[in-house]
Amino acid sequence: MQSLTDMGDIQIRRLREEDFPEVVRVEGAAFGEQAAPEEVAIFRAGFNVDRTLCALEDGALVGTNSVMDMELTVPGDRVIPVAALTWVGVLPSHRRRGIFRRLMERQLEDIRHGGDIVSVLLGSEGGIYGRFGYGSATSVLSFSLERPQAKLAGPFGNDGRIVLIDPAGAASVLPDVYDRYRRRQIGAVSRHPGWWTEYLYDIEHHRERTGKMFHAVHENASGSRDGYVTYRIEQHWSAGLPSGELVVVELIAADPEVYAALWSYCLNTDLVRTISMGRGRVEEPLRWLLTDPRSLQVDGLVDYLWVRLIDLPRALAARDYYSPGDLVLEVTDEVFPANSGRYRLRVEAPGGTALCAPTAADPQLALSVAELGAVYLGGVSFQTLAAAGRVKELSGGALANADLMFATDTPPYCVTMF
Ligand SMILES: CC(C)(COP(=O)(O)OP(=O)(O)OC[C@H]1O[C@@H](n2cnc3c(N)ncnc32)[C@H](O)[C@@H]1OP(=O)(O)O)[C@@H](O)C(=O)NCCC(=O)NCCS
Structure with a gap:
């Protein structure tokens, strides 16, 4: 039975199939885009x-949000199902009336009832989602290199080859290569077939000032595909000299040799x-492949x-934990007050799992659920959050202990747009 919640003259309800073209229109208006009619079927996939x-x-539809079923790789090469929030938008004519908040509160309630233990999202802006208990768990670095200065230190051993493939070829090659990679990369998410359909269609307004995507695949000596780089080219000539830009969309590599070959x-x-x-x-190994690390210029974090x-x-x-430990956390959660309370986290063996349960023991650290989300994948330390006043140490040594427990071998990284 469909529930309809009144909010003044605004009603919140589940979407019906026939509403989908309206979702595309509303989301387009929210993001300042106008989808071409043929793109509606692509988005539907x-x-x-x-x-x-x-x-x-x-x-009339004025706002939406949606959840995709995805998997997230967490420390210990463990893969867990997550509710990935997406398609969040409210018409420019209807903003700051609490519509987004109502949609979020209802969606989070639905996620909890549906049994998902973790939710993830990408924020269009950084100041929106902390109030709903989301913490920034991974970051990306934007950078650029000028070819005249950027030289690879090499030579690098590689007996494979690189092949340029078209979108049809990419649809049969990239998903497998990516899927093997993402299961070993903390912070990476799964991509379902519809995601790939939309991505490889390469919608025009996603191209910004550049051209369509190229896909260059790496094949090892025995012919199996173990990496690829997807990129766009912006052509430019200045006084007769070529000065174009190659914009890397993503570079996926099974090992360091493939990584070096693709760069x-x-x-x-x-x-x-x-x-x-x-x-x-954030820690792009490319910097360490260059003869001059300064030839990689950081543009943003x-x-x-x-x-x-x-x-x-x-x-x-x-998730698994790096080192054994015993930690009592005092957590606050404004959206789900029932989550607020003390939790004891006990890890017995290095690299082991944790037992976690409510406790009456004295708390060692106090933090909100958003900070717990931020440290969950090992992308930021408790000590950094404490230095920013976001975590309180209530018992000496607890911050260092927590950081040892939550540490990971490699930093988390997510490159998927959703
Ligand atoms: C972001 C967006 C969905 C907000 O919708 P809205 O209906 O105006 O938001 P609400 O009125 O429900 O605001 C809810 C809360 O979020 C805050 N908020 C809303 N937009 C915000 C923004 N861009 N940055 C920071 N805070 C924001 C409000 O101040 C309000 O805070 P409070 O309830 O804690 O006092 C809307 O502005 C939008 O569609 N933006 C363009 C598309 C977009 O960025 N979507 C998000 C994709 S991740």
């Missing part, structure tokens, strides 16, 4: 009607002067994947 909420005024391919592309990447790793723990004990027990 990656969309989950069943987990979408909409806000209506006099029967070498990018840096050896003729008619290009600048190589850039908008969603690189931006929060990327936001994590919200929905079921605290189960979420904390779903």
Whole structure:
């Protein structure tokens, strides 16, 4: 039975299949885009009607949010199901009336009832989602290199080859390569077939000032595909000299040799002067492949994947921990007050799982659920958050102990747009 919640003259309800074209129109207006009619079917491929909420005024759609079922890789190479929030928008004519808040509160309630233990999202702006208990858990680095200065230190051993493939070929190759990679990368999420359909269609307004995507795949000596780089080219000539830009969308590599081979391919592309990447790793190994690390210029550092723990004990027990320890956390959660309270996290073996349960023991650290989301994947330390006044140490040594427990071998990284 469909429930309809009144909010003044605004009603919140679940989406119906026939509403979908309106969702595209409203989201387009929210983001300042106008989808071409043929793109509506493409968007539908990656969309989950069943987990979408909409806000209506006099029967007309004015706001939405939606959830995609995804998997997230957490420390210990463990893969957990997550509710990935997306398609969030309210018409410019209806903002700051609390419509988004109503949609969020209802969606979070639905997520909790549906049994997801963690939710994730990407924020269009950094100041929106902390109030709903999401913490910034991974970041991306945008950087650029000028080809005349950027030289790889090499030579690097590699007996594979690189092949340029078209979108049809990419649809049969990239998903497998990505899927093997994401299961070993903390912070990476799964991509369902509809996601790939939309991504490889390469919608025009996603291209910004550049051209369509190219896909260069790395094949090892035995012919198996173990990496790829997807990029766009912006052509430019200045006084007769080529000065184009190669914009890396993503670079996925099974190992360091493949990684070096793919960057070498990018840096050896003729008619290009600048190589850039908008969603690189915070600790991009490319810097260490260069003869001069300064030839990689950092353009920006931006929060990327936001994590919200929905079921605290189960979420904390779903990842592995670097070192053994015993930690009592005093957590506050304004959206789900029942989550607020003390939790004891006990890890017995290095790299082991945790037992997590409510406790009456004295708390050692106090923090909100958003900060717990931020540290969940090991992307920021408790000590850094404490230095920013976001975590309180109530017992000496607790911050250092917590950091040892939550540490990871590699920093978390997510490159997927959703
Ligand atoms: C972001 C957006 C959905 C907010 O919708 P809205 O209906 O105006 O938001 P609400 O009136 O319900 O605001 C809820 C709360 O969020 C805050 N908020 C809203 N937009 C915000 C923003 N851009 N930055 C920071 N805070 C914001 C409000 O101040 C309010 O705070 P409070 O309730 O704690 O006092 C809307 O502005 C929008 O569609 N923006 C463009 C598309 C977009 O960025 N979508 C998000 C994709 S991740």
